Amino acid sequence: MDPPTPTPIRTDETGEGSRSRAEEKRRKQRAGLARNYDPLAQFTIPEVVRKLSSELAEEANEFAQRLKQNSATSLEIVTMNEEQSRHYIDEREHLANDATVLIKKSRAFVNDMSDQGHLDPSTSKRVRDDLESQESQLVKERTAVATRRAKLEFGIMTHASHSRLGEAYLACLAEKLDLPSGARLEKGRESGDQSNFRKFLRLTYTPPGFDDSRLPKSWCHVTGQHLRDEEIKAAHIYPVAAGEVTAAYIFGLDVEDGYTALWSVRNGLLLYDEVEKAFDAARFVIIPDPDAEGEDEYKVVILDESLLDMPLGIANVDFGWRELNNRRLQFKTTARPGRRYLYVRCLLSLFSGKRFDVKGWEADFAKVGGGTIWGTPGKWVRGSIIKALAYEIGDVNNLEEITKEEIGSEFPDQVSPLKEKRMAVAIRQAVEEGSDGEDRDDDEEDDDEEESERV
Numbered sequence: 001m002d003p004p005t006p007t008p009i010r011t012d013e014t015g016e017g018s019r020s021r022a023e024e025k026r027r028k029q030r031a032g033l034a035r036n037y038d039p040l041a042q043f044t045i046p047e048v049v050r051k052l053s054s055e056l057a058e059e060a061n062e063f064a065q066r067l068k069q070n071s072a073t074s075l076e077i078v079t080m081n082e083e084q085s086r087h088y089i090d091e092r093e094h095l096a097n098d099a100t101v102l103i104k105k106s107r108a109f110v111n112d113m114s115d116q117g118h119l120d121p122s123t124s125k126r127v128r129d130d131l132e133s134q135e136s137q138l139v140k141e142r143t144a145v146a147t148r149r150a151k152l153e154f155g156i157m158t159h160a161s162h163s164r165l166g167e168a169y170l171a172c173l174a175e176k177l178d179l180p181s182g183a184r185l186e187k188g189r190e191s192g193d194q195s196n197f198r199k200f201l202r203l204t205y206t207p208p209g210f211d212d213s214r215l216p217k218s219w220c221h222v223t224g225q226h227l228r229d230e231e232i233k234a235a236h237i238y239p240v241a242a243g244e245v246t247a248a249y250i251f252g253l254d255v256e257d258g259y260t261a262l263w264s265v266r267n268g269l270l271l272y273d274e275v276e277k278a279f280d281a282a283r284f285v286i287i288p289d290p291d292a293e294g295e296d297e298y299k300v301v302i303l304d305e306s307l308l309d310m311p312l313g314i315a316n317v318d319f320g321w322r323e324l325n326n327r328r329l330q331f332k333t334t335a336r337p338g339r340r341y342l343y344v345r346c347l348l349s350l351f352s353g354k355r356f357d358v359k360g361w362e363a364d365f366a367k368v369g370g371g372t373i374w375g376t377p378g379k380w381v382r383g384s385i386i387k388a389l390a391y392e393i394g395d396v397n398n399l400e401e402i403t404k405e406e407i408g409s410e411f412p413d414q415v416s417p418l419k420e421k422r423m424a425v426a427i428r429q430a431v432e433e434g435s436d437g438e439d440r441d442d443d444e445e446d447d448d449e450e451e452s453e454r455v
Contacts, residue, residue: 297453
């Protein structure tokens with residue numbers, strides 16, 4: 001008996017139909033990736049800026065031509081060529097950096113036009129919001145390139161041979177680096193680190209023999225209140241999401257000491273939940289108290305004046321944020337946070353206020369700056385990376401003119417300005433992410449550890 005004749009597959013002799021459908025599918029995929037994950041595809045200088053500044057309009061047109069050239073390169077077929085992927089990533093990095101520079105220039109221009117009365121407040125706010133939104137998207141790509149370059153290069157090369165270069169690159173951003181809309185860059189934190197950090201802070205800042213059953217065990221250094229454990233956050237001063245390599249570099253330490261610097265109890269405070277959120281949002285800073293007898297006393301300085309009339313959400317407490325302004329932090333032991341961590345965090349907060357053109361940002365620098373307050377911060381931090389951060393976060397080129405003091409000092413093993421720029425991008429992303437994550441209660445942490453041991 002003859003075997004049954006297989007049902008023929010309907011196709012044309014050349015296979016053009018199949019290739020056409022596959023290409024259409026890839027075209028839609030590329031379009032989706034570009035729409036959802038490509039900051040440069042959506043980059044534009046607002047029309048009002050173009051109309052008012054011929055110089056910025058010309059720069060924007062030149063940049064648009066470079067974008068077109070990059071789009072043409074994006075259509076190249078992926079090969080197993082390291083040079084191809086490396087060159088493409090370099091070009092994307094240059095474009096993203098230059099787009100950010102254009103945004104900074106445009107923002108400064110809009111601020112000037114607003115101050116001179118050439119732009120009404122609603123238009124000015126709309127344009128600044130547009131610029132800020134675009135820059136926030138760009139910083140995700142810049143951070144990915146700065147911190148995951150090798151992973152990107154390998155990811156591009158290992159895509160299917162029919163993939164286009166731009167498609168492979170965007171797929172790596174979206175899939176390998178977890179960068180879809182609304183997602184965060186991975187922080188690389190071990191699951192037990194935050195739990196241990198919280199425990200160490202409690203041990204360090206709780207008086208020996210404290211066993212008053214009438215009071216909760218957790219103490220907020222800013223409000224000076226005993227609160228329930230679930231209301232208190234173990235807050236990092238220098239953001240842990242910036243990574244241990246940047247921590248070692250910015251504080252002039254050996255690389256292997258970066259982890260210790262990040263998770264040191266001197267890089268932490270116990271703060272009431274609402275207070276921690278305001279600290280992360282740069283609404284207040286903590287600086288040395290010049291009126292204190294000792295050198296290790298600190299006080300709160302509120303930068304966001306809208307906080308002053310807001311209450312605190314603590315039961316049975318009759319004071320609010322106004323009473324906290326210029327109030328000294330309250331400690332139960334002799335332990336204190338590290339001055340260099342507070343100094344860097346203070347500068348990062350000031351840079352954020354400058355970028356957003358917060359009313360009175362110039363006065364903020366005067367409130368918290370000056371060598372008489374901080375002592376000799378130069379020996380604690382690397383000046384070159386602080387200046388890179390000033391420009392990256394705050395659009396500040398003349399930092400020492402604003403602060404009226406020398407910023408940082410030189411340390412050995414200084415890297416190139418390009419690498420410092422990449423570090424500054426990564427630190428900025430960590431700052432803008434805010435909190436390092438919600439603390440979980442100890443029971444939940446213990447359950448996770450037990451489950452991990454069982455696995």
